[in-house]
Amino acid sequence: MNRLDWNSLDGAGQRAALARPAQSRADSLRSGVEQIIARVRADGDDALRELSARFDRCTLEAIEVTEEEFRAAEATLAPALKAAIDEAAARIEAFHRAAAPMPVTLDTATGVRVERVLRPVGRVGLYVPAGSAPLPSTALMLGVPARIAGCREVVLCSPARADGGCDEAVLYAARSNGVHKVFKLGGAQAIAAMAYGTASVPKCDKLFGPGNAWVTEAKLQVSADPDGAAIDMPAGPSEVLVIADAAANPAFVAADLLSQAEHGPDSQVILLSPSATMLDAVEAEVLRQCAALPRAEIAEQALAQSRLIAVASLAQAVEVSNRYAPEHLILQVNEARELLDGIESAGSVFLGAWTPESVGDYCSGSNHVLPTYGYARSYSGVSVASYQKQITVQEVSPDGLRAIGPCTATLAAAEQLEAHRRAVTLRLAALEDAA
Amino acid sequence: MNRLDWNSLDGAGQRAALARPAQSRADSLRSGVEQIIARVRADGDDALRELSARFDRCTLEAIEVTEEEFRAAEATLAPALKAAIDEAAARIEAFHRAAAPMPVTLDTATGVRVERVLRPVGRVGLYVPAGSAPLPSTALMLGVPARIAGCREVVLCSPARADGGCDEAVLYAARSNGVHKVFKLGGAQAIAAMAYGTASVPKCDKLFGPGNAWVTEAKLQVSADPDGAAIDMPAGPSEVLVIADAAANPAFVAADLLSQAEHGPDSQVILLSPSATMLDAVEAEVLRQCAALPRAEIAEQALAQSRLIAVASLAQAVEVSNRYAPEHLILQVNEARELLDGIESAGSVFLGAWTPESVGDYCSGSNHVLPTYGYARSYSGVSVASYQKQITVQEVSPDGLRAIGPCTATLAAAEQLEAHRRAVTLRLAALEDAA
Numbered sequence: 103m104n105r106l107d108w109n110s111l112d113g114a115g116q117r118a119a120l121a122r123p124a125q126s127r128a129d130s131l132r133s134g135v136e137q138i139i140a141r142v143r144a145d146g147d148d149a150l151r152e153l154s155a156r157f158d159r160c161t162l163e164a165i166e167v168t169e170e171e172f173r174a175a176e177a178t179l180a181p182a183l184k185a186a187i188d189e190a191a192a193r194i195e196a197f198h199r200a201a202a203p204m205p206v207t208l209d210t211a212t213g214v215r216v217e218r219v220l221r222p223v224g225r226v227g228l229y230v231p232a233g234s235a236p237l238p239s240t241a242l243m244l245g246v247p248a249r250i251a252g253c254r255e256v257v258l259c260s261p262a263r264a265d266g267g268c269d270e271a272v273l274y275a276a277r278s279n280g281v282h283k284v285f286k287l288g289g290a291q292a293i294a295a296m297a298y299g300t301a302s303v304p305k306c307d308k309l310f311g312p313g314n315a316w317v318t319e320a321k322l323q324v325s326a327d328p329d330g331a332a333i334d335m336p337a338g339p340s341e342v343l344v345i346a347d348a349a350a351n352p353a354f355v356a357a358d359l360l361s362q363a364e365h366g367p368d369s370q371v372i373l374l375s376p377s378a379t380m381l382d383a384v385e386a387e388v389l390r391q392c393a394a395l396p397r398a399e400i401a402e403q404a405l406a407q408s409r410l411i412a413v414a415s416l417a418q419a420v421e422v423s424n425r426y427a428p429e430h431l432i433l434q435v436n437e438a439r440e441l442l443d444g445i446e447s448a449g450s451v452f453l454g455a456w457t458p459e460s461v462g463d464y465c466s467g468s469n470h471v472l473p474t475y476g477y478a479r480s481y482s483g484v485s486v487a488s489y490q491k492q493i494t495v496q497e498v499s500p501d502g503l504r505a506i507g508p509c510t511a512t513l514a515a516a517e518q519l520e521a522h523r524r525a526v527t528l529r530l531a532a533l534e535d536a537a
Numbered sequence: 538m539n540r541l542d543w544n545s546l547d548g549a550g551q552r553a554a555l556a557r558p559a560q561s562r563a564d565s566l567r568s569g570v571e572q573i574i575a576r577v578r579a580d581g582d583d584a585l586r587e588l589s590a591r592f593d594r595c596t597l598e599a600i601e602v603t604e605e606e607f608r609a610a611e612a613t614l615a616p617a618l619k620a621a622i623d624e625a626a627a628r629i630e631a632f633h634r635a636a637a638p639m640p641v642t643l644d645t646a647t648g649v650r651v652e653r654v655l656r657p658v659g660r661v662g663l664y665v666p667a668g669s670a671p672l673p674s675t676a677l678m679l680g681v682p683a684r685i686a687g688c689r690e691v692v693l694c695s696p697a698r699a700d701g702g703c704d705e706a707v708l709y710a711a712r713s714n715g716v717h718k719v720f721k722l723g724g725a726q727a728i729a730a731m732a733y734g735t736a737s738v739p740k741c742d743k744l745f746g747p748g749n750a751w752v753t754e755a756k757l758q759v760s761a762d763p764d765g766a767a768i769d770m771p772a773g774p775s776e777v778l779v780i781a782d783a784a785a786n787p788a789f790v791a792a793d794l795l796s797q798a799e800h801g802p803d804s805q806v807i808l809l810s811p812s813a814t815m816l817d818a819v820e821a822e823v824l825r826q827c828a829a830l831p832r833a834e835i836a837e838q839a840l841a842q843s844r845l846i847a848v849a850s851l852a853q854a855v856e857v858s859n860r861y862a863p864e865h866l867i868l869q870v871n872e873a874r875e876l877l878d879g880i881e882s883a884g885s886v887f888l889g890a891w892t893p894e895s896v897g898d899y900c901s902g903s904n905h906v907l908p909t910y911g912y913a914r915s916y917s918g919v920s921v922a923s924y925q926k927q928i929t930v931q932e933v934s935p936d937g938l939r940a941i942g943p944c945t946a947t948l949a950a951a952e953q954l955e956a957h958r959r960a961v962t963l964r965l966a967a968l969e970d971a972a
Contacts, residue, residue: 193649201653328773353967395955395956457938512621513673519670525792528789
């Protein structure tokens with residue numbers, strides 16, 4: 103792990119300390135994804151079968167999961183896991199419902215009613231990766247808000263196992279939360295299929311979910327094409343920043359850093375503390391705990407890039423965190439809540455010793471699909487609003503037009519938009535004639 | 538104007554009837570914009586001066602508008618126009634405040650508090666085009682919600698006039714609504730400057746506003762670059778779809794169609810009606826009113842591409858409208874509100890005879906920066922939320938962890954994320970030890 107002292111770094115050193123790995127939007131990735139998308143658009147399901155054989159090493163008979171497979175998945179699933187999925191879904195639903203946008207009505211002048219109404223995005227496509235293991239929790243995080251929003255059709259793609267099957271927990275989580283169709287597809291080809299449609303896969307209006315560099319590049323490409331699909335957000339590798347004071351429990355801090363590090367070799371792990379003793383203790387704990395992990399090798403690669411940074415104060419830690427804009431921010435400090443007002447950019451925040459990131463990953467109720475790679479400066483995590491359009495509506499009465507018509511006409515004249523002006527004055531004249 | 542009968546068209550004919558002009562994301566546009574962005578990144582302000590001379594035919598001394606220019610603008614501005622700007626800003630502010638997201642707090646289990654807090658995007662860049670005339674209303678639509686959100690720095694770019702000055706109404710609308718800095722920049726170079734920063738122009742986190750094909754392409758390019766900036770939405774030419782029944786006033790309908798057509802030759806104008814008499818009457822009115830417009834030539838070009846479509850019923854009109862997903866939807870029908878529930882995709886809706894689109898363009902209170910080109914299927918117009926990040930927060934007590942820890946551990950185990958599991962079990966063990 104890399105030990106750094108923030109205040110002895112110069113500007114370039116501070117930038118380097120917070121640098122993320124260069125996103126390999128390399129030409130080879132870009133053109134590789136372009137080719138996959140072009141193939142799927144040209145050859146549809148045939149292309150999907152061939153690309154799945156090549157990339158996922160599986161032979162797909164039917165691309166779509168059948169009713170029988172859904173039933174078998176539910177029957178096979180361990181009852182404890184089924185109960186955990188249901189329990190998590192209930193809390194995710196409760197919070198997402200509470201945070202969902204509401205319709206708004208306001209009379210901005212007498213006779214001028216302005217409203218905001220909400221409509222679901224019609225058809226949405228969810229992507230659930232399965233790089234090293236299936237992720238039923240991601241099916242929940244994407245499926246539950248789609249169900250609350252009331253999307254007409256919810257489609258989910260997740261890579262098949264080598265035996266051609268789909269993970270039972272993913273199927274159960276999807277089906278019990280309103281996902282209508284599941285397809286055994288992964289990678290850029292899954293994104294292409296949902297963005298453009300094939301004989302089997304319906305064309306979707308908006309795509310959601312995390313993924314590797316190929317999936318991310320495919321999402322960027324289809325979102326730049328008016329004939330493609332909108333996306334939830336761009337994405338990079340997962341990341342955590344922990345701020346710990348001298349009173350933190352080093353074993354807890356280490357456990358949180360490791361639960362990020364085990365995601366993948368490119369996971370970003372940063373610890374900030376004003377206490378050098380704490381940095382020492384956490385480093386020792388990380389090494390001790392890491393040795394016992396089944397994914398120790400992956401975690402070690404991520405830890406080799408991790409940074410333990412000494413700062414002057416908690417206030418400075420918050421400053422540095424805002425500059426980094428972490429996906430996950432854990433505040434293992436006394437009175438964690440006091441730091442919250444100062445937090446400007448983060449995907450999700452975890453307050454205090456008893457709030458490990460894992461609770462947010464699974465079942466506190468918040469969403470785990472969050473902006474990474476500094477996108478927390480301008481993007482938010484997935485929520486019900488991500489699955490809705492907000493449409494404004496206005497209804498003006500004759501009195502209302504008398505009230506706001508002159509203002510409209512003056513501004514239209516200033517902008518030399520005479521037809522805009524006349525659309526008002528012609529109506530006002532009609533009202534006078536009628537009076 | 539093109540007259541069509543929806544029900545006598547085959548599938549291809551119906552698609553053609555609702556087709557938008559092909560977006561010229563031509564290779565030449567793409568590479569032209571790439572070159573401009575590269576130049577601005579390499580040569581900063583020097584590039585901005587050179588590109589402004591080339592594209593806007595103006596010689597810029599200072600790129601930034603000075604305090605003196607702001608004061609002169611306010612002093613010069615016609616009092617009636619100033620009052621109209623203030624009046625419009627007040628209603629825009631009232632509606633945008635009413636529709637702004639609110640913080641949320643929910644206990645999803647005893648001892649598990651989940652929250653959503655709101656934070657402004659730190660530095661935002663607003664683009665106000667001035668293709669054929671200055672647009673103070675766009676400065677309002679972009680500036681007011683930025684002010685409500687509380688963005689730390691609000692930057693605005695608008696092309697200079699040939700004399701090197703900036704429109705007084707734009708300057709007044711910007712300054713009186715919290716815009717901190719205005720730069721005399723237009724086109725792709727303005728977008729590049731705000732996305733990457735120069736010596737004069739601060740680097741912004743997110744960019745907003747309409748623009749021509751160059752501006753739109755530049756926004757797409759910088760939003761696909763992690764070192765660039767997020768954007769509000771992609772954009773195409775402005776468009777209106779009117780649904781009129783047999784009782785509508787053809788003069789009003791014609792005026793609304795013309796106020797769209799005068800925007801530019803590529804403006805999209807569609808009328809749907811179950812009444813052939815109404816289509817005839819509107820066509821005659823459009824020709825009559827158009828002749829009297831100063832921008833008749835522009836409007837005629839747009840009208841040449843416009844479509845007057847006979848439909849079987851108002852229900853079918855709504856169906857067709859949803860398929861088109863118009864930026865502006867005007868319902869000039871009896872009981873317009875009864876159609877509203879059926880509207881799935883539109884940027885902004887105008888109900889009834891006394892609600893011309895112009896009121897929404899200027900001062901009803903709703904925003905006029907709206908999704909075009911079918912993006913209303915998945916995007917919403919600009920609102921306060923566009924200028925905010927929604928951050929989730931969770932705080933779990935020891936009792937809370939006892940309540941949701943086991944669910945977390947079960948799901949983590951299913952996903953083979955052992956460190957995620959241990960971050961919980963290690964804490965639960967510590968609680969037991971302490972008990």
